[in-house]
Amino acid sequence: MRGTPITKFPIEVVNLYYLKYLSLRNTKNLPNLVHLELLQVYDGDTLRFMAGxxxxxKQLGLDKFDELRFVEIQKGAMPCIEKLSIQRCKSLEKVPLGIEHLSELxxxxxxxxxxxxxxxxxPDEEGEDYWRVARIPEVYxxxxxxxxxxxxxxxSFSEGENAPMLNTVINSWELQTRWK
Structure with a gap:
């Protein structure tokens, strides 16, 4: 039996204070989604984006996943993604595995x-995953x-915390209009 698609949220659901669990298991139900921002929504150590x-x-933001250590992107997942923003994921150990498959990034x-x-x-001898991001035009x-x-x-990543600021490419105002 097929479920009825949700076209609008009931008034009781609009206030998400009582929402305890939300699962996006079958993204076929979100065929036109172009922008997704996830903030503190996952406590696991690995986040996987499945093929298809x-x-x-086109835009994905991951913010404040405290336990997240790895992100895996299967070949064929998010084929149109252009921008990926990862924020305040303090336990993340590596650049997303499979990011090299995102040809539009x-x-x-x-x-x-x-x-x-x-x-x-x-882009030096310490950067074991540089090859994964080398073809991405803008990495900041x-x-x-x-x-x-x-x-x-x-x-400038290899130059340490006091590396020169890259304000000729992007300034504070531009940054706020790009992502926020």
């Missing part, structure tokens, strides 16, 4: 992420410091 899922998704941005993670994608690491955004390029 999120076929029209143009912007990869890390907000307030551990320097240890960023070292894995440095961004931190909020002293009342403004400091943006670092992929090349």
């Amino acid at each position: 899922g999120f076929k029209k998704l 143009r912007v990869l941005e890390f907000f307030d992420m551990p320097h240890k993670l960023l070292k894995t994608i440095c 690491s961004t931190y909020w410091r002293g009342g403004g955004w400091e943006v670092y390029s992929l090349e």
Whole structure:
């Protein structure tokens, strides 16, 4: 028996305060979703995007997944994604596995992420996963410091926390209009 598609939420569901569990298991039910932001919605250590899922998704944001250590993207998942933002996932150990399959990805941005993670994608001998992100045109690491955004390029990741700010590519105002 097929369920009836939800076209609008009942008034009781609009206030999500009482929502205890939400599962997005079959993304075929979200065929036109183009922008998804997930904030503190998952407590596991591995997040997987399965092949065939999120076929029209263009922007994905992952924010404050405290226990998340790995993200896996199967070949064929999110084929149209253009921007991926990962924020405040302090336990993340590696760049998403399978990110190299995202052929349309143009912007990869890390907000307030551990320097240890960023070292894995440095364009030097320490960057074991640099090959995964090398073809992405814009890879940035961004931190909020002293009342403004400091943006670092992929090349400056290996230079340490005091690397030169990349304000010629993007400034605070542009950053806010891109993601927020």
